[in-house]
Amino acid sequence: MERIKPRTLSGFMELLPGAQLQMDRIMEIIRSSYSLYGFTPLDTPLIEASEILLAKGGGETEKQIYRFTKGDTDLSLRFDLTVPLAKYVALHYADLAFPFRRFQIGKVYRGERAQRGRFREFYQADIDVIGDGQLDIANDAEIPAIIYTVFSRLGLRRFQIRINNRKVLNGFYAMLGLTEKSGEIMRAVDKLEKIGADGVRAVLTDELSLTAAQADDILSFTAIHGTNDAVLASLESYRGRNPLFDEGLDELATVAKYLGGFGVPQENFAVDLTIARGLDYYTGTVYETALLDHPEIGSVCSGGRYDNLAEYYTDRQLPGVGISIGLTRLFYVLGEQGMLNPDAPAAPADVLILPMTDDLSAAVSLATSLRARGLRTQLYTEAKKFKAKMNYADKLGVPFVLFLGEDEINSGVVSCKNMRSGEQEKLSPDAAADRIEAFVKGQLSTAPIIEK
Amino acid sequence: MERIKPRTLSGFMELLPGAQLQMDRIMEIIRSSYSLYGFTPLDTPLIEASEILLAKGGGETEKQIYRFTKGDTDLSLRFDLTVPLAKYVALHYADLAFPFRRFQIGKVYRGERAQRGRFREFYQADIDVIGDGQLDIANDAEIPAIIYTVFSRLGLRRFQIRINNRKVLNGFYAMLGLTEKSGEIMRAVDKLEKIGADGVRAVLTDELSLTAAQADDILSFTAIHGTNDAVLASLESYRGRNPLFDEGLDELATVAKYLGGFGVPQENFAVDLTIARGLDYYTGTVYETALLDHPEIGSVCSGGRYDNLAEYYTDRQLPGVGISIGLTRLFYVLGEQGMLNPDAPAAPADVLILPMTDDLSAAVSLATSLRARGLRTQLYTEAKKFKAKMNYADKLGVPFVLFLGEDEINSGVVSCKNMRSGEQEKLSPDAAADRIEAFVKGQLSTAPIIEK
Secondary structure, eight states: OOOOOOOOOTTBOOOOHHHHHHHHHHHHHHHHHHHHTTOEEOOOOSEEEHHHHTSSOOHHHHHHOOEEEETTEEEEEOSOSHHHHHHHHHHTGGGOOSSEEEEEEEEEEOOOOOOTTOOSEEEEEEEEEEOBSBOOTHHHHHHHHHHHHHHHHHTOOSEEEEEEEHHHHHHHHHHTTOGGGHHHHHHHHTTHHHHHHHHHHHIIIIISOOOHHHHHHHHHHHTOOSSHHHHHHHHHTTTTSOHHHHHHHHHHHHHHHHHTTTTOOGGGEEEOTTOOOSOTTEEEEEEEEEETTOGGGOOSSEEEEESOTTTTTOSSOOOEEEEEEEHHHHHHHHHHTTOBOTTSOOOSOSEEEEEOSSOOHHHHHHHHHHHHTTOOEEEOOOOOOHHHHHHHHHHHTOSEEEEEOHHHHHHTOEEEEETTTOOEEEEOHHHHHHHHHHHHHHHHTOOSBOOO | OOOOOOOOOTTBOOOOHHHHHHHHHHHHHHHHHHHHTTOEEOOOOSEEEHHHHTSSOOHHHHHHOOEEEETTEEEEEOSOSHHHHHHHHHHSGGGOOSSEEEEEEEEEEOOOOOOTTOOSEEEEEEEEEEOBSBOOTHHHHHHHHHHHHHHHHHTOOSEEEEEEEHHHHHHHHHHTTOGGGHHHHHHHHTTHHHHHHHHHHHIIIIISOOOHHHHHHHHHHHTOOSSHHHHHHHHHTTTTSOHHHHHHHHHHHHHHHHHTTTTOOGGGEEEOTTOOOSOTTEEEEEEEEEETTOGGGOOSSEEEEESOTTTTTOSSOOOEEEEEEEHHHHHHHHHHTTOBOTTSOOOSOSEEEEEOSSOOHHHHHHHHHHHHTTOOEEEOOOOOOHHHHHHHHHHHTOSEEEEEOHHHHHHTOEEEEETTTOOEEEEOHHHHHHHHHHHHHHHHTOOSBOOO
16 A cells, blocks of 8 residues: 655644643643633634635735635634634624623634744634623733733743733824824834834834934833833823823723732733734733743733724624733743743653553452542553563653552552652552552642743 | 624534533543543644545545645645544654553534534544554453443433444354455444344345345344343354454453443443444444433444554554544534533633622722632623623623622621522621532532433
8 A cells, every 4th residue: 555654734733642731731721710710611613704704804814814615615714713702792792791701722723934933723822801882991900810820820930911001102192293103103112122212213213204302202201111100100290181191091000000909919010111012903901921031932921902892793892801822832932942841740641550460350440449539540451571561651651650460469459669769669559549649639739831 | 884794604513601611511521531541632733734634535525525725735624533643643653652542622524514413513522542563452341431431420321332343243244155245234234223124134135135044144143132241142152153253252252351340330331233333444343322312312422443543654553442422413412402401510600799889909809819719700890780780690690699899898798699599698708708619519510411
């Protein structure tokens, strides 16, 4: 028979078992954290009618989309989780309770040029709160608490959630008579870290034709920094000159006010006037999340407030606020940085039983009793030499091996080997199970990510 | 703006929040049951190169596949989880330990004619054990134990795992000199339940040109039934006439021998000589699982033993045994039958906090303390009338509501309403949390499926 060379498409992540277990653990932490805040899981189709996904139309996205026909139907693979959410909320409006809080962890597809660390199939892990007509600003204050919970449960401490408000920025530009250029100015300011203040000044004056005074005003505004209280106090000095600015400032102040109560420590949060987010979509609060020791990674969790989720499908005004974690890229980058905890559980089983007799009855019963105690148990059944069996145990990385030969069966014990320490001793099956259970419980507190 | 009518494609399941939570719970039970037996999770791409997925070629599958090009690449969506597994094992052979035990719960795609209860996007939940060169028959005995664990944890008792062995069937047909017609005979026998013994006899004699004596032999063989011991004893009377038959009988007997030790009760298991499975793929043990009170549903979990998983991609002989649950269809059918437990948790939160003051600080702190105890807590932040707030609580279906007004804040209590009983009383925040926690713990033992 002619063989076909097995391969996985470029830009598609396919993990080996140990890494997959680490990825699953990270996903489970995200899932349970989102649930803790009262978000409900959704699972929408990977495929939608193209007219639905492309309702907004235009732009880079359309070029990247996986689009095809099946029969007479023009279909596309989803390229984010927001457009399917918009469709879902418009379609099922009557059956939903608002504010509608949902999370979704799912794969999305973008046919980007393949390059290292860029994926064409990748997970996004999103939450959104959708209001019907209006949505209180307190929701915007809860979002950083959720980000904080997720990342601290993953094992991180050195991260900062950065927040700004587009109304503050747009209001400030309006004070300078620059409303029409606000989008371009934000994109210029967004480059501050990359090209420096002088570089931004040059763009503002040379490319956007601002006066030197206007450019100075913008740069000194952007340079405001300090504690959250200090930044908010500085912003107060601009109050009363533009209603949009004042509204944005009130929103920022409310978010800052509730954050402590929501459990976010001061050091993990900053009002940062340089954060703008590229997308036109956002209209109020915007979020980014930086790993402080790894600025090169960029934001690991971003989002913001928008006025109208589903305007392409319904006349109803559905404002919302949400964030997204680009999970596949995050996992890849953490691996590159050596930040995946090697002590985190990565074995398919807690214990491997190696029977040393032809008849497996005793081993089968032992496996059943361990499983009844909730221990992930594998029974090795192959007729191989001892060395091959031990190689198998090593390759799986199981923490414990139980040997069961004639002697053990006759004495009602098992030989229990701790594969980490190499220690081996004869124990009653219950005592062995206790020991394995204690280890498994200890492993539960092992974070999947370590800082370095 | 012109609106586009929101819709979800026909044949694609999209659940409302309550149903989605039930589906997720079922998935979680399957996942944890598979893990308990030492299977490791895999997550392979939804998209593969068409030459990989269609290596086997031909048949109905090819017509149903979602196939398209992106740039120059000929791509297809996976139509099952077995072909991607074959590719995975062939590709990553050197990095895997054999026997390789993996589970995968993922969506697959088949562009079938849309009809009620048929899905084009649906979940399969598969396990497979793959050996390198050989794989002990004891693995085949463990599979029914896994099926038993899954379905009993889901809440079912009235189900039966039916097992047969293709070597027994093929060996028996060989005794009758009918080896070349064995595939057709199996397909005829497969119709026994539908067309009856006389119908099958007519097919055997008229269509397949068997003699009346051959047809009688086949029908009396198929009619063997009784306890597992009785069926195996009847089969012993055929021993010694065909080596393949004898091998199959030994395998069946070994599987039956270990089943009790693996924890499968007699009443949930039957050696059933009418089970053949349509696919040529299977070479030994075959499984089906019937819901005894709902024969119309057909098998809810099927699978078997195969000789060569990855023959299209590698010269290595990789025998395996596995099963698959068609999860989306199962969930749909259970819903149709009214078998989804209405008492199973279906709310996005365990408790909803309704603040009765403008300042939310006290409510925010309360939410944070409940979340610190692991309770899924939603804080309602909208400035609505009391009635609207209660309607919201009702629509979400949360089991508990905590009211927090000036009085409660000043007295250091919360008004705790049990939404099931309607009872409301003032409690300390800790006492309220205790009450909610007790309810949540009780709910954990609620099975997602009820029999009726």
